[in-house]
Amino acid sequence: MKLNQQPILILAILFILGIFIQDFFSLDQNFVYFIIIICAFILAITFLKNYYLHKAKPYLLGFMFFGIGIILHFFNAFASGNVSVSKNETIIFKIAKKLNSSDKNRKYEGVIQAGKQTFNAVIYIPKSEKELDFLHYYQAQAYISKPKPPQYDFQFDYSKYLLRKNIEYQCYINDKIAEAERKDLSFTEKFSQKRLEVLQRIDEAGMSSRSKEFLKGIILADRTEMDVQTVQDFNRSGLVHFLAISGTHIVVIFGLFYLLLIKILPLKFRKYAIISSLIFIWLFIIFIGFGSSVLRSGLMLSIYFVYVLLQRKPDLLHSLSLSAFIILIFDTQQLFDVGFQLSFCAVLGIYWLNQLILNYFPIQDNWLKKLIFNTVSISVSAQLATLPLVLYYFHQFSFISIAANFFIVPFSEAIIVFSFLMTIFITLNLDFNLMNVAYDFIIQLLLKVIHWFADFNHLFLENIPMNLFEVFALFLIVYFLRFFILKPKLKNFTIVMTAVFAFYILRIGFNSYENEREEVLFHDFSKNQVLSVKKENNVCFWIEENSDQRKIIQFIINPYCSSRRISNYKIKTFPKDVKKVVYNGKIYNFN
Incomplete structure (x- = not known):
């Protein structure tokens, strides 16, 4: 990929960089107004015909989009409006x-x-x-x-x-x-109410509660009442992307509707089938509530088919960049949504690695091979591209996710189609008991298989430390990996290994720095206090008896261990009325 052939992508990157700069430095009003004047001046002079201006035009446009990112994020920042309310x-x-x-x-x-x-x-x-x-x-x-x-x-x-x-x-x-x-009620609120009514009808359907919650999650993007065990199983097996509404769901639902239309309409009306399918997809996106991943998928799909309708060659990076522009122009805060970042990284990973990985598979001379091999290559590409952010935000990784995706994802399209049809039948009050039983059986079996994958505890790593410097180093490895996969020569292998070596040097340095620190902290959690005493690579947590240990581990102990790069910790309890504890010969007083 040559960057000079991707002007929209470059402008999108500069626009995003401007948003990050404004968010980090919080530039004041006067400075932002000064940037507005400069951007307006650049916009004006780009219309002038001059040789030197023509040469400088790409750089001026780049600065202008960088400035627009700063400006939009400044005006999009939340202002409290001097709200004053009593408790x-x-x-x-x-x-x-x-x-x-x-x-x-x-x-x-x-x-x-x-x-x-x-x-x-x-x-x-x-x-x-x-x-x-x-x-x-x-x-x-x-x-x-x-x-x-x-x-x-x-x-x-x-x-x-x-x-x-x-x-x-x-x-x-x-x-x-x-x-x-x-x-x-506004137009979108009417849609939201209809969605709520469909969710309530699903609750009344004749199947198990876990199947109902799965159906609500995979089609209507509602996981608000899903039980903790099911969510944990999807997270630990690396299959949470299957449950969340994403590009796969949008493409499958679009394809289902499009296939139905081309079977009904004559060949000369093919473009109207595309337009109708896009309209249906956008009604569906409004219906399920404009989630960032589904909005991105809908925009990319729409831009792709606009290229098709205009008889121009579709470009994945143009579609990705334009969809990012459209989303962020209306709400720059979306850039800091984890789902937004993972979604775009996954698409970039598929663009960067998928075809190269696919070339190593045998020839796909039938639909089954195409389904399996494409599913595996896309899944591996997306996982490699999103791994740095997954480790940074969630500090966990499951090696079983590779096998789980290989086994489950090829069936995802059939499950999405079945779930979508079930949702339509329930919406129309068409109660087919046999279909309910069949769907319940399939989903229960699916959830048991996912739970089986999630039970490989020794393949699940948590509290993985990761900071932004290490994230950038991992992205560099993914970047250079393309050239080695394309041409597995010693030179390209050396570059990849150098990037890996640099990552480990960084990691060892940060680990050594944290392991030398000693720290004593008092943590407030709900109505309880927690004491942590850290010495080198070990930490002891003192918690009150009868406190919710599971939540303390989730919200205090695990984040602390991943942040301070702790590999060993122990938990001790003390009665609620105790005001001081003795540990390693030192006395620690509670407030």
Whole structure:
């Protein structure tokens, strides 16, 4: 790939770099206005005909798109609007989106009115209350608070995550909820309500709860009530991409609808089949709620077929770059969504490695070989490209994922089609008991197989340390890997091994630095306190008796160990009324 043949990709990279710069440095208003003036000047002079300007035009355009990234992200940054609310308020609210439930509460994103103040918030409703919908306004007494920033650098910054979604508050409702019917539903809210009604119909279908939750997740992008064990199985087996709505789902559903239309319509109306299929896909995307991965997939598919309709050669990188532009122009904060980053890296990986890997397989002279070999090559390409980000964000990796993807993914298209048809039948109130039984049997079998893969604990690694320098080093390895696969010569092998060696030098350096540090920290978790005492590569955690050890491991111990590159830790407990502990001859006092 020659970069000078990919101008849109280069401009997209510079635009994204501008967003990162603004997010990191938070350039002030005066500086941003100065960049606006420069960008406007560049735009004006690009229309002038001059030899020297013509030569400099690519560089000027590059700077302009870099500046546009800074400008858009500056204006897209969340501003609180001087909202001032008391901790206990009577609020009126409507829901905007359902979130994953916790053990005790259902969670929603909503628009809140407290007195004369209007703001966005995450709303917590006890599970004993009935589910909320888009058809009503609700009124209740609520406890309102701002999420606290993390105590330490290794913890997930939930407050910053919410601010990227223009949410500043959390509302906890424990009072009786009154409701009033809405008459002002928007177009998208009507779609969201229809989706909610379909989800409720699926809940009434005659199959097991795990099959219902799987169906809701794989077609309607709703995993809000999925049990912890199923989610864990998909994560540990490396198959979570199969459950999440992604490019595969969009392409399969598009193909199903397109195939149906070309069987009905005459050959001369083929382009209308494409247009109708694209319209259907976008209605489906609106219906399931504009997730970042599905939005990216829909845009790429649409751009690809626009090339086809205009009788121009489709270009994957042009499609990827244009879809990134469209998404980020409307919301630059999407760039910091993990799903967005993984989605685009996967497509780049497929472009960079897939065909080269596929060339090493035997000739695909029938549909079965094409299905299996393409599935494996695409899966390997996408996994290699996303591995650096997976390790950085989740600090875990399963070697069994390679075998699991090889075994499960070839059947994914059939399962997606079956699930889609089941959703249509349930939506239309067509209850075929035999189909319910068949679907339930297949999904139960699938979930058992996935659980079997997830049970290979010795092949599952967690608390893998990874920082941004190591991420860039891993991406370099993936980049150079292409040239070795293309031409497996000593020179290319040496370049790949040099990149691997550089990665390990970095890793050893960071490990040595962290292992030399000694650290004592007091962690607040819910109503409990946790003490951690670190010495070299070992750490001891002191936790209160009867505290939720599983959650403490998930939210404190695992993030701490991956951040501080700890390979050995132990847990000790102490009674709740104890104010001090003695460890290694030292006394530590609790607050």
